[in-house]
Amino acid sequence: MNYFISVICLLLLSTYSKAQYLDEMSVKLHQPADLKKDVYLVQNTLEKENPNLYLYISKKDLDHKFDSLRMTIKQPLTSISLYVKLLSVISYIGDGHLTINIDYSKFTASDIAFLKKPTLQHPIYQFNYRVIAHRLFISENLSVDSTIAKGTEILSINDVPAAKLIDSLSHYITSDGYNTTYKEFLMNGGLFAERYRFLYPKREPLNFKLSSNKGTQQITLNAFQKPGYDSSSVALPPHTAYKLLTADSSIAYLKLQTFFNGANYEGYHGIFADIQKRKLKTLIIDLRGNTGGEIGWASSIYSFLIDTPTYFYKLPAEISRQKLLYDNPKIRDWVKKASKLNYPIVTPDTSIFKGKIYVLINGGSFSASSLLAANMRNLKNVTFVGEETGGSKNVWTAGIIKNMTLPTSKLSLAYGNMPAYFGDITNIDGRGLMPDVSISYTIEDYLANKDLEMDWVLKDIAR
Template structure:
């Protein structure tokens, strides 16, 4: 036994050493300039198809096997010349998106930068399209916030062209590989707004300077937006602030009263709680993500609901707009505060049995797959009908929290409420617990493929395939298949509202509470 273990470990160490010799330069070349031959690309197409057949629990929920096979076969037949990774991504990602699963998508690989100084420079670079936040409406691209050095560009300025391309043309190209849950593609504009800079880098050339044509009122401005170094800018501002002498009484720093919500992301807390009126009759709980590594969700919820109970608030607004999801536990823990009855949060998390990403890799990982028993069967069970499933919290009966809230609940949702936030919404909708305000959720009501989310790197192109291994579904189901959770009151802020920072959806709720709606 000892000898067998010794030689196995020796083999593993030797393999790791050989793998470590792989050149980072060669890898970077493979994902940037190298054109992969036709056979290599076809291997990656076949591998993508096989991985999905082996592991995806809902591969044919929204597309038939015949249709999906045809798409993969057609792509293989269409590949007749070498392609770069970027060119190949643009062809393969729409086929993966045809599955209509929001958790299933190709990821574009990043260049590896080994040099510490070079990494610091890259980290501090603010590229041209990262210097704005956007609104996308009616095929128009509008600037909402301007962080560039060009102060002619105001909130509400329309972008007419980027490097000579009209926004509509850019939208059509970058959205071709978007994956949605079922038949609801309403999140398209939100995805472009949030990811325009990174999408542009994938589909077009990444430059340090971009030619942009703006329209302000009746004036058209042609200009170049160049990158800047945020570290140098911050240091310059610090020197300027230090040089200023202000004869005022020192302001005592107020201790943060809301704990456990984690650090800010892009200058904004992902978890927040406050009262919207002086009487503390309207409590407001914002959850922009159910995955905030620096936060403590149980303690954050406890503090918020303790405050609500102490204030005897009659109304609670839960804002999960733009919440892309996160952990099951964080979503379930919130639901436990919103019901006074025992509940089951999750239907049986069906999967296809053991799945091991190493099976589809090369080198050390492939050897590890053979040495460690072929499949990862931990936490895999089989029921009486022969279905495989994983045990997850929420699949068995749960108790409501002892400090559960019994007042009126409003939930703000929109087209970017996804995954765990859609699961929360579906469960609340199922028990009739809340009034939903906003627009249909991007995440499906009846199900999605999530749970454990492996990422498998394709051998030649180095594209990464990500998908979920479990059917994640509430015990409640709606008749309209392949759609999200619908609002009881459909309200959506206009472009003018966004420019003026007016929250039309929240205002509807406040008016309703006051009895004026």
């Protein structure tokens, strides 16, 4: 998912235009009865197709949230308004693959042309933000006031304390279980500003209370004119980076940026064949910021690290022995069907690496990336360095992601319907994989572009 594009597009949706789909989403009002039908459709679809719907929230509590949402729809609303309301319910389910989206495929030529025009933008976009341990900092100053330094702490916005804002906005971002590092990762990628604008859509002046080495100060930011979105400026992330880190070429570094590799990607065999040829003893695998992709590529990496055939998921027979799961009729039905299939197994590659492995993880390690990390936890030669992964270490619901357009609002509901279990399924706690060595950053570390995980690993290797 390209969050940069979504941030740019969504920040413009509240402005009136001649654009077609944007008008339908941000200007056209829909009747309460029709909007409630969309909400019922979301609820009923998830009840029928999401096998882990009540893993982290009870049916009673989730029903109450949907009922409460419908009760708030008392007058005509735009699709964007319903979008915000649905986000606030969806986040409590604890399924990071379950999202409500704007359907960008419906953008017309008029929509794209409008998005590229200069537009009056919300004041919140005059800074880029960094959330660290429930504190909020300015990571980049885009305002006309150049005296505000990077690293300045934001104590409050319009008298709302920063910590309270972070808590409020987190309820509009989906994540696995009770995990918070994935939400923080997304906030730092642009969703803090986007979600703030959803909660406070009026482009009125914002009063910031700031703290820096100059002391405490109050500033006011007004809406500002800025050029719109230019698709030519968006660069896709690289698939993979492989290099030798030291002068004696004894340490291999493998950065797996994404598992959305595409059909023409040649794979990882050449990399591990080179590592084997050089007889390297140490490998650093960097999964930071890898939000997932195709499971086949994640399991392919695993094939270079194991010496016996291994299942990437828990077998249906194993799941059927877990009362915690098997009491769920949806899980029983899924296990019954899955047991008839050839369950996927990872076969060792010819270029197996048996040396010391360090795996770098953070809140951006999600979905297929967190699944790979969870499986690597079973290996004895691996040390995890960083922070809790954004994806669950035990279970998620994904497989083939389905998309459904809601009839009235035209919002897109995206959800997985295949439960994937790994790790300790007897104790599903809703957290990500915890590192062996926990790394914490300060705002000064970020601004200095330090890589504390790599620093620790290189020092550990040198011991």
